[in-house]
Amino acid sequence: MIHGMIFAPKPQPRKDLPPPGDGQQVEGVLESAEGVDIVNGGSVDGGSVDGGNVDGGNANGNDVAAEIKPPLADEEIGAAISAKQEYVSLGSVAEDSPYRMLVTLTNSGAAVRRIELASTRFRDLHDRGGYLGHLELAEDAKGQLLICAIGAGTPAAEAGLQLGDRVLSIQVNEEAKVLNAGKELIRILKSTRPGQKITLQIQKGEGDPQDYPVTLGRRPLEVIRPEVGNVLMRDGKIPADFPSPPSFQFTFEQLGLSNLTKLEAKNSSEGKGGFKEESELAGVNLRDANWEIVEHNESSVTFLQRLPEHGVEVLKRFTLEPVPEEERDDANYPGYGLILDLIIRNLGNDELHMAYRLDGANGLPIEGWWYANKKSRSWSAGGIRDIVARHLDQDPLQLSSTVIASGEAETMQGNPLAYVGVDAQYFSAVALPLKENLEDLWIDEVRPILIGPKPKPRSVDGRYANVTCRLISFPHTIASGQSFEHSYKIFTGPKRSGLLMKYQAVDSERYSLNDLVYFGWFGGIAQVMLAVLHFFYGWVGNYGIAIILLTVLVRSCMFPISRKQAQSMAKMQELRPEMDKIKEKYKSDMPKQSQEMQELYRRHKINPLAGCLPMFIQLPVFVSLYSALMADVELRQAPLLGDAIRWCSNLAAPDMFFDWSSFMPEFVNRGETMGVGLGPYLNILPLVTVALFLLQQKMFMPEAATEQAAMQQKIMKYMMLVMGLMFFKVASGLCLYFIASSIWGIAERKMLPKPTTPEGGETMETPKISTPRSSKNGQPKNKRSNRSKKKKR
Numbered sequence: 001m002i003h004g005m006i007f008a009p010k011p012q013p014r015k016d017l018p019p020p021g022d023g024q025q026v027e028g029v030l031e032s033a034e035g036v037d038i039v040n041g042g043s044v045d046g047g048s049v050d051g052g053n054v055d056g057g058n059a060n061g062n063d064v065a066a067e068i069k070p071p072l073a074d075e076e077i078g079a080a081i082s083a084k085q086e087y088v089s090l091g092s093v094a095e096d097s098p099y100r101m102l103v104t105l106t107n108s109g110a111a112v113r114r115i116e117l118a119s120t121r122f123r124d125l126h127d128r129g130g131y132l133g134h135l136e137l138a139e140d141a142k143g144q145l146l147i148c149a150i151g152a153g154t155p156a157a158e159a160g161l162q163l164g165d166r167v168l169s170i171q172v173n174e175e176a177k178v179l180n181a182g183k184e185l186i187r188i189l190k191s192t193r194p195g196q197k198i199t200l201q202i203q204k205g206e207g208d209p210q211d212y213p214v215t216l217g218r219r220p221l222e223v224i225r226p227e228v229g230n231v232l233m234r235d236g237k238i239p240a241d242f243p244s245p246p247s248f249q250f251t252f253e254q255l256g257l258s259n260l261t262k263l264e265a266k267n268s269s270e271g272k273g274g275f276k277e278e279s280e281l282a283g284v285n286l287r288d289a290n291w292e293i294v295e296h297n298e299s300s301v302t303f304l305q306r307l308p309e310h311g312v313e314v315l316k317r318f319t320l321e322p323v324p325e326e327e328r329d330d331a332n333y334p335g336y337g338l339i340l341d342l343i344i345r346n347l348g349n350d351e352l353h354m355a356y357r358l359d360g361a362n363g364l365p366i367e368g369w370w371y372a373n374k375k376s377r378s379w380s381a382g383g384i385r386d387i388v389a390r391h392l393d394q395d396p397l398q399l400s401s402t403v404i405a406s407g408e409a410e411t412m413q414g415n416p417l418a419y420v421g422v423d424a425q426y427f428s429a430v431a432l433p434l435k436e437n438l439e440d441l442w443i444d445e446v447r448p449i450l451i452g453p454k455p456k457p458r459s460v461d462g463r464y465a466n467v468t469c470r471l472i473s474f475p476h477t478i479a480s481g482q483s484f485e486h487s488y489k490i491f492t493g494p495k496r497s498g499l500l501m502k503y504q505a506v507d508s509e510r511y512s513l514n515d516l517v518y519f520g521w522f523g524g525i526a527q528v529m530l531a532v533l534h535f536f537y538g539w540v541g542n543y544g545i546a547i548i549l550l551t552v553l554v555r556s557c558m559f560p561i562s563r564k565q566a567q568s569m570a571k572m573q574e575l576r577p578e579m580d581k582i583k584e585k586y587k588s589d590m591p592k593q594s595q596e597m598q599e600l601y602r603r604h605k606i607n608p609l610a611g612c613l614p615m616f617i618q619l620p621v622f623v624s625l626y627s628a629l630m631a632d633v634e635l636r637q638a639p640l641l642g643d644a645i646r647w648c649s650n651l652a653a654p655d656m657f658f659d660w661s662s663f664m665p666e667f668v669n670r671g672e673t674m675g676v677g678l679g680p681y682l683n684i685l686p687l688v689t690v691a692l693f694l695l696q697q698k699m700f701m702p703e704a705a706t707e708q709a710a711m712q713q714k715i716m717k718y719m720m721l722v723m724g725l726m727f728f729k730v731a732s733g734l735c736l737y738f739i740a741s742s743i744w745g746i747a748e749r750k751m752l753p754k755p756t757t758p759e760g761g762e763t764m765e766t767p768k769i770s771t772p773r774s775s776k777n778g779q780p781k782n783k784r785s786n787r788s789k790k791k792k793r
Helices: 182-191 227-235 260-269 401-406 523-540 543-557 559-574 576-585 590-603 610-631 685-700 707-726 732-751 783-792
Strands: 087-091 101-106 111-117 137-139 166-172 175-178 197-203 210-215 222-224 250-255 292-296 300-307 312-320 337-346 352-359 386-391 397-399 417-423 427-433 443-451 466-473 476-478 483-494 508-512
Touching (some): 087 300, 087 312, 111 483, 222 427, 222 483, 250 260, 250 312, 337 476, 352 483, 386 466, 401 443, 401 466, 417 443, 417 466, 476 483, 523 610, 543 610, 559 576, 559 732, 576 590, 685 732
Antiparallel strands (some): 087 101, 111 222, 166 197, 197 210, 250 352, 292 300, 300 312, 312 337, 337 483, 352 466, 352 476, 386 397, 386 417, 427 483, 443 466
């Protein structure tokens, strides 16, 4: 299946390509299994298509001059650049390449469209179908599909497909189909699987069609992608006019005396429209304009835009960091960095007073939206994607997406900025200013931004809101003929502690991105447990078995305490008759009853609180393991039995035994309603966990000696069922821990010797309390009692 294949608008003809014709502009959404196939508005040029260059080819244009040129006369500045929309890519998704990412960029706004990770450890969790690559397809007048983008290392590139090729037909399982529209391609390929072979009929230029066999792969995880893909995956449809801008857009906050923030505030106060993300100063069109691609290779691309009205030239250069061959086996080598250079040249004869706006990343993954939880540093609930930042001499700051979506988030100002970005559960996209000194003031303020419509009141949509950060620079003055440059290193990768330590603000270990790994309460215990868990994994090679071994280790360390607990409970059961006698004798004198009970405990050397001690000891272990599963990226996509089947293919998620979404109500499938939002899957491990809890309760809880005790036991059974609902969406790895712990507890109790009375006799059995049955007239039945009365007579 061609998952994530983007359909762009009709391209314009070029000399090196056959004219596609004057077909209608493509509109609407093309849905693919997990849904990210969309049609963009505007115009696209299939243009910068070099038939022999898989990574996008070099666009025509002059190289960027290194030296600073003298100021130009107004007539020499030239007109604004009128380019056509193009896509270029950096890096590769091939594991044997020197890159750990494939970055797709668009010259529309000179911004990042998507970033895919190359490692097989980071695959899309929801889309398990076949992956061809994101081709940014466009339909021409004949309904033929033109490839406008292709990434190195994708199955399409490996099969020999190139930019400008036309996809004419497809053959799956020996059944061929001529393609007249992209929707047909999506429909046919929905049932494909990774590793499956298909055949595409491709036309190159005006040549004869040729068959290209393609072996589909597993879809990579996209750290950044168009937000419409996330919305379509969660909701199944996209609202009208839903915004899905690319990441790292740039514009001017101030030029001369014009200030964009003041202009927006004025328009809002005058009723001329509220705040708009795409607003820009007069004579400035940088967010949506098609920039010229002046330089491009497999690791770098430079975009150019000119503003003749202001005498300004702007360059944005993205550079992907390769990984040296000798470091490719090191998972913690810092190979997830994308360098962004902003260069502003004053082409006029006067000084230029300016400040800029730079937006952060958006469209980070919302995988597991129906079960995922993310730790928050504040009392407010964390969203699926939050804003994180840190300033000099301050603690890390986390702004929840729910707070940002409600409009209550405040602008961040103050000390020099160390880093800022968007943080998802297991992946982040964070920018670090490449300053000479950490104390240098680059950014005046950081604004948390909601992209898209505001969530409805009393809804949970704020948890999934697409948020980003907007950096507003301090004003700068650029002399005539001079240039200004700021650079950022953008980390877009997994939140692995050893890797994040390598990304530091101005080489300061105190301000590393390791702050992003947050375990909440009992964080120290969680880190120790993870270290032990990783050690076991290095030994057995399976995190499921490693969790079981961790359980054995924990229970073994607790064995002396558990043994005393079991002995204490057995003695309590033995003394139940005497305790009941005391309660009955002193039922009207509670102080005396308590005194006699304490004396009974002292005489038989019983600690009534001993049974609670193991529970209190295990609580930090439970909370720590839960936090570890929520934060440790190594447990994400870690299977119990293997990745070939869905069940237990991700120990950080529910086990997902059976997909019942086709017949369950929507409120159940969405997983958002408390108690009944169970999600789209039937999970088996939580049911096994609760069943073992009930079994332990039945096997080892003493028989109720009073009606009150019997009622308490019934309540506990019902509480177990409620716990089953609460546990229904917990990580399967956590259920493994409880299952292994319960089995250990049962075996431990069975192995203990049967307790005896102080005199050495067998344990006294506690009499069972039975509720007398009622006769038809409402009187209790008791045949034995009636018989005894007759005998006495």
